[in-house]
Amino acid sequence: xxxxxxxxxxxxxxxxxxxxxxxxxxxxxxxxxxxxxxxxxxxxxxxxxxxxxxxxxxxxxxxxxxxxxxxxxxxxxxxxxxxxxxxxxxxxxxxxxxxxxxxxxxxxxxxxxxxxxxxxxxxxxxxxxxxxxxxxxxxxxxxxxxxxxxxxxxxxxxxxxxxxxxxxxxxxxxxxxxxxxxxxxxxxxxxxxxxxxxxxxxxxxxxxxxxxxxxxxxxxxxxxxxxxxxxxxxxxxxxxxxxxxxxxxxxxxxxxxxxxxxxxxxxxxxxxxxxxxxxxxxxxxxxxxxxxxxxxxxxxxxxxxxxxxxxxxxxxxxxxxxxxxxxxxxxxxxxxxxxxxxxxx
Amino acid sequence: xxxxxxxxxxxxxxxxxxxxxxxxxxxxxxxxxxxxxxxxxxxxxxxxxxxxxxxxxxxxxxxxxxxxxxxxxxxxxxxxxxxxxxxxxxxxxxxxxxxxxxxxxxxxxxxxxxxxxxxxxxxxxxxxxxxxxxxxxxxxxxxxxxxxxxxxxxxxxxxxxxxxxxxxxxxxxxxxxxxxxxxxxxxxxxxxxxxxxxxxxxxxxxxxxxxxxxxxxxxxxxxxxxxxxxxxxxxxxxxxxxxxxxxxxxxxxxxxxxx
Ligand code: SF4
Numbered sequence: 299x300x301x302x303x304x305x306x307x308x309x310x311x312x313x314x315x316x317x318x319x320x321x322x323x324x325x326x327x328x329x330x331x332x333x334x335x336x337x338x339x340x341x342x343x344x345x346x347x348x349x350x351x352x353x354x355x356x357x358x359x360x361x362x363x364x365x366x367x368x369x370x371x372x373x374x375x376x377x378x379x380x381x382x383x384x385x386x387x388x389x390x391x392x393x394x395x396x397x398x399x400x401x402x403x404x405x406x407x408x409x410x411x412x413x414x415x416x417x418x419x420x421x422x423x424x425x426x427x428x429x430x431x432x433x434x435x436x437x438x439x440x441x442x443x444x445x446x447x448x449x450x451x452x453x454x455x456x457x458x459x460x461x462x463x464x465x466x467x468x469x470x471x472x473x474x475x476x477x478x479x480x481x482x483x484x485x486x487x488x489x490x491x492x493x494x495x496x497x498x499x500x501x502x503x504x505x506x507x508x509x510x511x512x513x514x515x516x517x518x519x520x521x522x523x524x525x526x527x528x529x530x531x532x533x534x535x536x537x538x539x540x541x542x543x544x545x546x547x548x549x550x551x552x553x554x555x556x557x558x559x560x561x562x563x564x565x566x567x568x569x570x571x572x573x574x575x576x577x578x579x580x581x582x583x584x585x586x587x588x589x590x591x592x593x594x595x596x597x598x599x600x601x602x603x604x605x606x607x608x609x610x611x612x613x614x615x616x617x618x619x620x621x622x623x624x625x626x627x628x629x630x631x632x633x634x635x636x637x638x639x640x641x642x643x
Numbered sequence: 644x645x646x647x648x649x650x651x652x653x654x655x656x657x658x659x660x661x662x663x664x665x666x667x668x669x670x671x672x673x674x675x676x677x678x679x680x681x682x683x684x685x686x687x688x689x690x691x692x693x694x695x696x697x698x699x700x701x702x703x704x705x706x707x708x709x710x711x712x713x714x715x716x717x718x719x720x721x722x723x724x725x726x727x728x729x730x731x732x733x734x735x736x737x738x739x740x741x742x743x744x745x746x747x748x749x750x751x752x753x754x755x756x757x758x759x760x761x762x763x764x765x766x767x768x769x770x771x772x773x774x775x776x777x778x779x780x781x782x783x784x785x786x787x788x789x790x791x792x793x794x795x796x797x798x799x800x801x802x803x804x805x806x807x808x809x810x811x812x813x814x815x816x817x818x819x820x821x822x823x824x825x826x827x828x829x830x831x832x833x834x835x836x837x838x839x840x841x842x843x844x845x846x847x848x849x850x851x852x853x854x855x856x857x858x859x860x861x862x863x864x865x866x867x868x869x870x871x872x873x874x875x876x877x878x879x880x881x882x883x884x885x886x887x888x889x890x891x892x893x894x895x896x897x898x899x900x901x902x
Binding site: 309310312336338340341342344345346348349350351352353354355356357358360374375378382482483484485486487489490491492493494495496 | 698
């Protein structure tokens with residue numbers, strides 16, 4: 299991921315140690331200077347996100363990475379980035395449980411990531427990779443989207459993907475970065491500029507908020523990503539993201555071999571969420587099963603999408619326990635027999 | 644006829660929103676005079692704090708980024724590392740620099756970031772309405788210390804600048820006051836010395852603490868505020884050069900300009 303970020307033109311990395319994502323910072327500390335960039339191990343997660351803000355306001359591509367408790371600390375700065383319309387990429391390798399929790403793979407930060415996370419009416423674009431290769435690919439996408447919409451983008455991974463080792467194909471380094479005619483680099487040959495989120499005039503504040511909302515609608519219209527797996531004839535749709543989707547895919551494969559008509563729908567953008575696509579799926583299929591490594595967070599978005607048009611069953615494992623494809627296949631299989639086979643009889 | 648005094652070129656023609664007798668407007672004006680005198684308008688960038696000076700961009704005609712409370716040194720770090728040629732002015736208040744942003748202040752200093760921090764110390768939270776600040780003096784009243792600051796209850800006033808001056812990454816630290824014409828002249832000299840650190844490539848942070856009046860929250864007339872600052876506040880926070888680690892040769896050359 300770190301190498302992909304450098305190849306995407308990122309030249310500033312600011313972070314603070316927290317497991318399970320220290321490899322990113324360690325890689326950056328060695329290779330960022332080689333690429334002519336800057337690596338700083340900051341005094342806190344808070345400081346590191348504001349260093350990102352400082353670099354970003356000058357037009358540079360900058361990022362930080364952390365894990366759940368550290369991301370909570372960064373939320374203040376993420377809100378400021380969104381309010382000041384500054385691009386940035388934030389990698390969250392989620393840990394299990396509230397508080398310190400543990401370092402096992404978990405998806406408990408879905409709500410925090412997809413609802414904005416910090417204070418105020420804003421959204422961050424949230425990308426959820428399902429493999430190490432996809433983490434690499436989405437890193438480039440994250441920087442593109444951040445610049446395109448001048449908005450923070452979060453890559454929401456979990457401990458499982460964070461600690462996985464897989465061969466990957468790295469992208470070619472980007473040659474041309476977008477022009478940023480809004481950047482602040484000293485008022486040379488132009489009037490002075492400022493970047494702010496404090497707008498005391500209530501009408502202007504409202505205008506600014508509506509402007510942000512229009513941008514969010516535009517993102518919703520253009521940037522939704524998802525993967526569909528064996529859905530054509532599926533009678534039961536499993537919905538899962540990130541590493542849970544990877545396990546679910548294994549389970550679906552297994553069940554298909556046994557002749558069960560199950561498929562997988564995997565949102566890649568968690569915000570914007572593919573509500574419309576899920577609603578469409580309900581035209582063909584009336585059984586959904588949401589599987590997450592938490593106690594039911596994306597579940598709410600799936601229910602919202604379906605608005606009662608199909609049955610939703612939930613299977614969740616909070617706290618870092620990662621069931622095998624076999625375990626998940628058992629759950630899906632028994633639901634399938636209960637709802638579909640029995641109906642058929 | 645020759646114009647010998649006027650509004651600094653880079654001070655926007657706008658009325659300050661600051662209260663009468665407030666020190667902010669004086670410091671703004673001096674900074675903008677220096678931007679003109681040092682001819683750095685096209686390469687200077689300001690970091691404005693949360694607090695009374697949050698609207699600094701309404702007055703200073705230079706590029707300005709707003710920062711969250713306490714995070715100025717981190718924002719300034721990101722900027723300076725990204726565009727080292729920029730002259731970065733990080734403007735902060737006392738609650739900002741010495742309470743919520745203590746960590747950012749200390750670590751920007753310890754990394755020796757090449758920025759100038761202008762630290763406005765008025766011993767109180769101005770914008771939020773006169774709450775106790777880390778720099779509130781013993782016995783001084785605040786809305787959250789209605790009986791006056793008692794060290795046994797509210798702790799002691801914190802002299803963060805003196806602590807910062809001990810950090811090797813700080814190349815220059817001076818405390819000045821804007822309560823008298825003489826103090827104002829010295830403040831401008833100090834600010835110039837601070838800015839020159841960046842122009843001369845001094846390898847570290849410059850800190851200029853300005854003791855500044857807040858008549859509104861001190862509940863004093865502007866005149867009494869100046870007097871109180873001279874007689875009381877500057878006893879605890881002494882006006883002096885706290886540290887000077889500028890490299891000798893440069894120090895010598897600069898002393899011609901500074902003194
Ligand atoms: S409240 Fe105090 S610091 Fe703020 S503008 Fe008024 S006098 Fe100045």
